[in-house]
Structures are given as structure tokens and as C-alpha cells.
Amino acid sequence: MVTIGCDYGPKGHQHQQQQLQRLHGPNLSPAGNPLPPVIHRVIQQHELGPGRLVVVGDVHGCLVELFQLLDAVKFDYAKDNLILVGDMCNKGPRSQEVIAVARLLNEGRAWAVRGNNDDLALATWWNLQQGIAPPLPKLSWVGQLLPEDVQFMMGLPFSVTVEGSYNLIVVHGGLVPGVPLQQQQLVHLAALRDVLPQPDGSFIGLERAQEGSLPWAGFWQGPQHIIFGHDSVRRLQTTPHATGIDTGCPLGGQLTAVVLPPLRELQQRSRKLSAAQQHHNHQQQLLPLTLHDLEAVLVSIPSGSTYVADG
Numbered sequence: 474m475v476t477i478g479c480d481y482g483p484k485g486h487q488h489q490q491q492q493l494q495r496l497h498g499p500n501l502s503p504a505g506n507p508l509p510p511v512i513h514r515v516i517q518q519h520e521l522g523p524g525r526l527v528v529v530g531d532v533h534g535c536l537v538e539l540f541q542l543l544d545a546v547k548f549d550y551a552k553d554n555l556i557l558v559g560d561m562c563n564k565g566p567r568s569q570e571v572i573a574v575a576r577l578l579n580e581g582r583a584w585a586v587r588g589n590n591d592d593l594a595l596a597t598w599w600n601l602q603q604g605i606a607p608p609l610p611k612l613s614w615v616g617q618l619l620p621e622d623v624q625f626m627m628g629l630p631f632s633v634t635v636e637g638s639y640n641l642i643v644v645h646g647g648l649v650p651g652v653p654l655q656q657q658q659l660v661h662l663a664a665l666r667d668v669l670p671q672p673d674g675s676f677i678g679l680e681r682a683q684e685g686s687l688p689w690a691g692f693w694q695g696p697q698h699i700i701f702g703h704d705s706v707r708r709l710q711t712t713p714h715a716t717g718i719d720t721g722c723p724l725g726g727q728l729t730a731v732v733l734p735p736l737r738e739l740q741q742r743s744r745k746l747s748a749a750q751q752h753h754n755h756q757q758q759l760l761p762l763t764l765h766d767l768e769a770v771l772v773s774i775p776s777g778s779t780y781v782a783d784g
Contacts, residue, residue, distance in 0.1 A: 524552030530718035534565025559588025559645030690715035725779030
């Protein structure tokens, strides 16, 4: 297995990803892990429970806050649906337990996408099997992972699309505007923050801001609404067609969820979504959707502590 860590930083990542591709070919995750069986997970309408859809931001090992948030939204484990935007681990105090909870919930109507910290933790676990110590203090917990935790993490996709009237994509990092989902670079899905607009109208995706770059979400025009995490510096981001919900829980901030109504209620109450569904049935382009169109509610709970000083 790969023994080169990846910090997803601008210089370190580029150099190490080039090394990985030379040694093992392109079929690896950004941190050097084998790709999951399904990179882009699609949730069909019949897979959804009859309750609401709750999308939770970056948990980062904050187990207590995760349960507090689920209590705050009155999450119904028998009916509601849950998606985690990735970065379930690192920085907070109980990373392995968060992974285990996500794994157990995944046996029902719960899903998660792979964040850069999840990918890095998985690569660190593989390295531990070869006697290579974790490169960073925030990864010291990785040896606690159970075999079933590792199997769950290996299967995490890089995107989750919820079909039909929700017309929603969940990723951890972001999407470069104008690039189809299947053609997005995995490192962007896991770690995109900014884009650099080009004269021809295209964009260069960036993991970190540089001169002239701007948040990618402001350029996203749909048709799907994107819910993403990763960018704790900017905290809550609400653009017309993309919503960022990394609100810095391990940094002493908040843990945030987007709560969407049950699909049946959404279909019954929303004229715009009914029109969009008709377009979908006729294989025409869907209308771009806002959180208002989706009748979504944002719910946040405060962090119980400042577990790390910076992101």
C-alpha cells in the first residue's frame, strides 16, 4: 500500500500526487487510497425514507455535538434521511466513535461523502499497518479504527446525488463550475475552496485562495443545488445555488445542518419543483434550485469547546 502521506496543501499535495501517480497510476484517491467501488453515489427516490432529509456539516470527531444537533432537529431515526458532508474525523476528540456511528447509521437511511480528512485518515491507517507512524498529531487516533470502520471508509464516495425533486448534490469540497460531475477532479470534490476565473469563461480550481481567486460557490449556476463543507474559514456560505455548512465546530464554532422537508410534502407544496419534475420527465433541463425553493431550514448548535486553535 502507499506509504506517502498527503496533506492536501497546495505544494505538498501537488508534489505527492505526482509521485503517487508515477508509482501506482491514476486510479487512486488524492491521499493515495484505492478508489471506492462507487465514486458518485446516486440516491434514487425509492431509497429515501418517508421523513425529512437532513444534511450535516463537518463533524470532525465532535460526537457530542453531532447527537445534540440531531436532537435539535428532532431527527426521527425510523423515518428521516441523513447525509454527512464528509470530514467526519480529525481535530475533535472522538473521531473513531463518529466513524462508527456513521457506519451504523449507514445500515439504514444514512449516507456520507469522503472529505479530505477522511481520505487522509484512511491513508494513515494503511501506513500504520506497515509500521509508519501518523505524520500529524491530529491523526494519532487512527490506530483505534476497527476493521469494519476501515471497510466503511474505503467505500465512501466522493459525491452523493439525491434525484428527483430534491435535485441535490452533496460533496465535501466543491465543483468547478462548467465541468460535468463525472469529469470533476477528485481532489476538487474533496478539497476545492476557490476558483480562478479565466478569460475564456472557464475556471481553475484551487484548494487554497490565491491572488484573484474567489469562492467557487458564487459561480455555481445549477441545475442542482450543491451542499458542501470544508471551508471553515468562511463558515456558513449561502449563495443562490450552493450552500456551505462547515461552520467550524472543532474550532469553537457551530455544527450546522440543512433540513429539507419530506419529499412527498415538497412535491405537493412547491409549484416550481412540480414544474421542474415535469421537465425532468421530458428529459429537459431542470431549473436551478435555491434553498428557498427546497423549503430548507438551517439549524446550528454551538460547539462544546475549542478543540483545536485553527483549521
